Amino acid sequence: MNSNRFTNGALGVLAWGVALLIFFPILWLLLTSFKTEQQAFTVVPNFFFSPTLESFKMALAQGSGYWHYAWNSALIAVASTVIGLALAVPAAYAMAFYPNKRTDFLLVWMVSTKFIPAVGVLIPIYLVYSAVGLLDNALGLTLLFTAMNLPIIVWMVYSYFRDIPKDIVEAADIDGASIMQTLFKVVLPLALPGLASTGLLALILAWNESFWSITMTDHRAATLAVYIASFKSAEGLFWAKMSAASVLAIAPIIVLGWFTQRQMVRGLTFGAVK
Amino acid sequence: MAIVELKNVAKNYGSQIKGASSSNAVDNFNLVTRDGEFVVLVGPSGCGKSTTMRMIAGLERNTEGEILISGRDVSQVPPKERDIAMVFQSYALYPHMSVAENMAFSLRLKKRPAEEIKQKIDEAAQTLGIQHLLERKPRELSGGQRQRVALGRAIVRDPQVFLMDEPLSNLDAKLRVDMRAEIVKLHKRLNVTTFYVTHDQVEAMTMGERIVVMKDGKIQQIDTPINLYEFPANRFVAGFIGNPSMNFLPAKHVDGVVSGDGYRLSLDAAHRAAMASRGAADVWAGIRPEHLRLSDAAATNRIEGTVDVVETLGAVTMVQLSVGEHAVSAQLPGHRKVQLGDTLTLTCDSDKLHLFDNESELAIAREPTAASSAAEA
Numbered sequence: 001m002n003s004n005r006f007t008n009g010a011l012g013v014l015a016w017g018v019a020l021l022i023f024f025p026i027l028w029l030l031l032t033s034f035k036t037e038q039q040a041f042t043v044v045p046n047f048f049f050s051p052t053l054e055s056f057k058m059a060l061a062q063g064s065g066y067w068h069y070a071w072n073s074a075l076i077a078v079a080s081t082v083i084g085l086a087l088a089v090p091a092a093y094a095m096a097f098y099p100n101k102r103t104d105f106l107l108v109w110m111v112s113t114k115f116i117p118a119v120g121v122l123i124p125i126y127l128v129y130s131a132v133g134l135l136d137n138a139l140g141l142t143l144l145f146t147a148m149n150l151p152i153i154v155w156m157v158y159s160y161f162r163d164i165p166k167d168i169v170e171a172a173d174i175d176g177a178s179i180m181q182t183l184f185k186v187v188l189p190l191a192l193p194g195l196a197s198t199g200l201l202a203l204i205l206a207w208n209e210s211f212w213s214i215t216m217t218d219h220r221a222a223t224l225a226v227y228i229a230s231f232k233s234a235e236g237l238f239w240a241k242m243s244a245a246s247v248l249a250i251a252p253i254i255v256l257g258w259f260t261q262r263q264m265v266r267g268l269t270f271g272a273v274k
Numbered sequence: 275m276a277i278v279e280l281k282n283v284a285k286n287y288g289s290q291i292k293g294a295s296s297s298n299a300v301d302n303f304n305l306v307t308r309d310g311e312f313v314v315l316v317g318p319s320g321c322g323k324s325t326t327m328r329m330i331a332g333l334e335r336n337t338e339g340e341i342l343i344s345g346r347d348v349s350q351v352p353p354k355e356r357d358i359a360m361v362f363q364s365y366a367l368y369p370h371m372s373v374a375e376n377m378a379f380s381l382r383l384k385k386r387p388a389e390e391i392k393q394k395i396d397e398a399a400q401t402l403g404i405q406h407l408l409e410r411k412p413r414e415l416s417g418g419q420r421q422r423v424a425l426g427r428a429i430v431r432d433p434q435v436f437l438m439d440e441p442l443s444n445l446d447a448k449l450r451v452d453m454r455a456e457i458v459k460l461h462k463r464l465n466v467t468t469f470y471v472t473h474d475q476v477e478a479m480t481m482g483e484r485i486v487v488m489k490d491g492k493i494q495q496i497d498t499p500i501n502l503y504e505f506p507a508n509r510f511v512a513g514f515i516g517n518p519s520m521n522f523l524p525a526k527h528v529d530g531v532v533s534g535d536g537y538r539l540s541l542d543a544a545h546r547a548a549m550a551s552r553g554a555a556d557v558w559a560g561i562r563p564e565h566l567r568l569s570d571a572a573a574t575n576r577i578e579g580t581v582d583v584v585e586t587l588g589a590v591t592m593v594q595l596s597v598g599e600h601a602v603s604a605q606l607p608g609h610r611k612v613q614l615g616d617t618l619t620l621t622c623d624s625d626k627l628h629l630f631d632n633e634s635e636l637a638i639a640r641e642p643t644a645a646s647s648a649a650e651a
Contacts, residue, residue, distance in 0.1 A: 167366035170333050175380035175427075176354040185379075189370045 026250075032243035040239035055244035065219075066248060069227040073249075076138055076223060077206035080145035081199050087146070088153040089195075093183060095154075096161035097169050107158065110151040118211050129216060138221040141213065145206040153202050160194030161187065197263045200256070207253050224249035276344040276434035276467050278307045278330065283339035285325050285491075299325050301491045303339070307484075310465040312458070314482030316472055317514070322491035323471045324439055330469060331437050332356050343434055356435075359428035363440040365420045367412040367427070373399075374408040377427045398426040401460070418449045425457070429464065436461075436468040442477065454480060475515050479503070487511050509558055509635040512628055518563045518592065520628070521602045523577075525559040527552065532559050532629070535598030537577040542624040548639030549629070557638065560628035563592070566604035569621035577602060577620045584612050593618070 032040050034051035060066050095103045125144070126135075134140030164187060172182040188195070210225035217226055228249055231242035283303040288296040300322040307313055315323035328334040330341060332353035340347050348356050359380075367376050374395055381391045399405045402422040412420055421441060428436060441457070442450045458481055461468055472478055478485050479499045487494040487502065487510075495507040499515075506512035512520045525532035525539070530546045532539050539559060541549060549555070561577075569576060579595030579602060586608070593612050594603045604620055606612065629638040 165364055165366065167362045167364045168368060170331075170353075171360070171362060171366040171427075172368070172379070173333070174331060174353045174358065174360045175431075176383045177379075178354075181383060186368055 029243045029246055032239055033247045035240050035243075037238060037240045040243070055240040056248070058241050059244040059248055065227060066224075066245070069222055069224045070248075070252075072138060072221055073207055073223040073225075074252075076142050076145060076221075077203050079138075079142045080149065080206045081202040083142065083146045084149050084153045084202050085157070085195065085199055088150060088157045088198075089183070089188070091154050092157035092161050093179075093187065096158050096164075097166060107155065111155055114151050122215060126215070135216060136218045136220045136222070141216060141221055141223070144212050144216065145209060148209070148212070149202045149205055152205070153198055156198040156201070157191070157195065160191045160198070163194070164190050193263070197260075200260055200263060204253055204257065277309050277342075278305075278435055278467055278469070279340070279342040279345075280305045280326075280330070281340045281342070283326070283329060283336045283341060285322070285329060285334060286337045297491075298337075299491050300329070300336075303493060305486060305493075305496060307467055310467055312461050312468045312470065312481065312483045314470045314472060314478040314485045315488060316475060316478035316482075316485055317488035317494075319473055320490075321488040323473075323486075323488050325491075326488070327437050327439055327469055327471050330435070331358055331360050357433050358435045358437055359431045359433035360437040360439065361424045361428050361441045363443055365412075365424040365441075365444075367420060367423055369412050372409050372411055373404065373415070373423050373426075376412070376423055377430050379427070380431050394430045395426075398430045401429070401463075402426050417445050418453065421445060421453060425460070429460070433466065436466050438468065438470045440471055440473070443472070443474070450477075457481065476517055479515065485515075487514060489514075505637070506560075506628065507637055509560065509630040509637075512560050512630070512637070516562055518603055518605065520560045520562050521566075522630075523559045523561075523597070523600055523602070524632075525557055527555050527557055532557060532627075534559075534600075536579055536600075537597055539575045539577075539622070539627055540624055541627065541629075544639045545624070545627065545629055556632040558630040558632060558635065560630060561602075561622050561626065563603045563605040565622045565626040566602075566606075566620045567622070568606065568610065569619050571619050573619065573621040575621045575624060575627075577622075579618060579620075581612055581614055581616045581618060584614060595620075 031047070033055055034053070035046070035049055036052055036054060039046055039049050058064065095107065129135050129137075129140055134143070168186060168190070169182055172186045177185065208225075209223075210229070213223040213225040214229055217223070219226075224245075228242060228245050231238050231245055280303050283300065284298045285300040286296070286298050303322075303326055305313070315326055317323050325334060329336045330343075332348065332351060336349055339349075341349050343356060343358070368379065371379065377395045377398060378391050381394065386394075395408070396405070399408060402425055404419065404422050404426060407415060407419055407423070412423065415423065421444075424441065438457070442453050445453060454477060457470075470477075470481060472481075479502075482499055484496060485499055485502055486496045489510050495502060495511045497505070497507075502511060502515045506515060506520075509522065513522065523534055523537060525534045525537070527541075527549050530541045530549065532541065537559075539561075549557075566577070571578075577595075577597055579597035581593055582596055582601070583592075583594035585592040589608045591606045591608055591610055591612060592603060593606055594601055595618060596602075602620075604618075612618070630636065631638060
């Protein structure tokens with residue numbers, strides 16, 4: 001009993017420690033964003049200072065382009081998620097309700113494409129994009145993000161569909177529903193919570209993406225990731241402004257995540273917990 | 275209403291599912307129903323009864339043979355065009371729809387007028403006593419109520435054929451007996467050709483006008499309940515139909531008498547004639563527990579053993595005896611006092627004895643009389 005309590009206590013402390021460790025960079029980011037550039041540069045970290053909104057003003061100022069980048073981020077994230085879901089739903093439907101010998105392999109193969117380092121395919125994709133004029137193009141980035149997230153979306157939607165008893169789909173079949181009617185009147189309404197968390201995850205992954213955003217766009221189609229990176233300029237690093245920009249970039253997604261965390265947790269357990 | 279015909283129907287999953295056996299899940303299935311007949315498919319799990327039903331439904335395609343509904347070959351026709359309704363073991367109600375919406379689903383897909391849909395739902399709800407549940411969601415219903423909704427969803431469609439896949443197996447024992455009677459009554463009223471799958475031989479016996487006994491994908495026997503009981507075609511059917519199940523004793527035949535360690539049974543005329551050509555042969559002797567009764571050591575037909583288990587059920591007492599190295603159960607009148615370890619002598623009438631070939635396990639010389647066959651046809 002006693003040792004049990006001790007173990008629980010120790011685990012609690014450990015959990016708090018890990019949580020703090022993970023949260024610390026964000027805390028530091030937040031603190032830095034309220035500092036002046038001078039304060040941000042002090043070698044001995046400074047936890048107590050009089051906060052200033054100077055960096056935020058700069059980051060949001062006319063000409064900084066924050067709203068331009070934020071709009072791109074939102075547009076591309078939403079579009080890639082919608083296209084991803086539209087492609088994944090039929091694929092997952094076929095695999096969940098009409099599996100064949102190759103279904104398992106197909107699922108693993110799709111996810112295995114995520115094992116390829118992005119840099120490995122950068123050159124060919126860059127050359128193709130350059131040839132067809134999709135560089136620095138919102139559509140180009142949307143397609144990339146769709147492709148990037150599709151395996152995860154298919155896998156998740158598939159596992160939600162698998163949770164729907166096959167009998168129900170067969171009952172609809174016998175009741176005279178076409179595949180489309182079964183999908184829209186029976187399967188999708190039942191999988192709606194799962195689809196929502198899948199969409200949310202895809203949205204977050206697309207919003208947070210930086211590698212492709214930075215390499216494939218310049219300004220026109222650039223996202224917030226590019227905006228943040230732009231503070232690392234030839235003239236040097238602007239810690240406070242970069243932090244303020246970062247806070248502004250992650251704020252929408254953190255707020256979204258906060259309000260949907262229950263949904264997210266359920267989503268990420270892949271329907272294992274009901 | 276329809277006549278359903280299955281001609282040489284077979285199902286092989288080999289090419290469809292990874293790791294599936296290459297042998298047929300259902301093999302050489304032949305059956306012609308009467309219009310409005312209640313046919314029960316029964317057998318142990320994995321015998322192919324559900325697969326057979328799913329082929330009639332169109333949820334599985336038959337890999338061989340033909341399935342005809344009202345003379346139309348539906349083998350290549352999708353389920354929704356077969357004009358069948360199915361009740362699933364899990365009920366398979368649409369969880370996000372109310373009871374009324376569940377029942378209306380198929381009619382709405384067919385674009386029936388709202389007036390007609392409402393009328394049909396009301397009728398079905400009345401028949402099944404679920405009028406007060408129409409606005410509820412399936413999760414708010416008890417098992418028995420869900421079962422009724424599943425039946426309701428099937429009957430509003432006026433299908434040519436009803437398919438019921440173990441519809442009662444998720445209900446508790448008492449409710450199962452009630453629903454059993456209700457489904458039979460419903461069938462009498464609607465008079466729609468019905469296939470009913472169950473693994474429960476009591477359900478099969480009480481509900482079926484004809485029963486198809488299956489094992490390992492093959493039909494063992496198709497007959498009326500009483501014929502299955504009295505004239506089982508082979509040892510499997512004999513053991514499967516009837517509760518408690520038939521006793522089997524390995525026996526040696528000599529001159530119209532089969533015997534073994536602890537038992538000696540003389541044959542009736544029919545068996546005698548059939549065995550005459552076989553001479554001294556090994557056979558299986560089958561006797562139902564309810565045909566055994568207490569006797570004295572002088573009886574011509576006798577089975578002697580010591581009592582191992584006594585189960586007092588009130589109306590009857592079930593006794594299990596060791597006869598030589600075999601176990602035999604007997605159903606004795608309830609008032610008989612039997613003690614563990616007693617030595618009992620049991621007897622049975624020769625015409626209640628079943629004989630089965632030692633190797634093929636087919637019944638020897640027990641066939642329905644002309645009268646009972648006529649009744650079946």
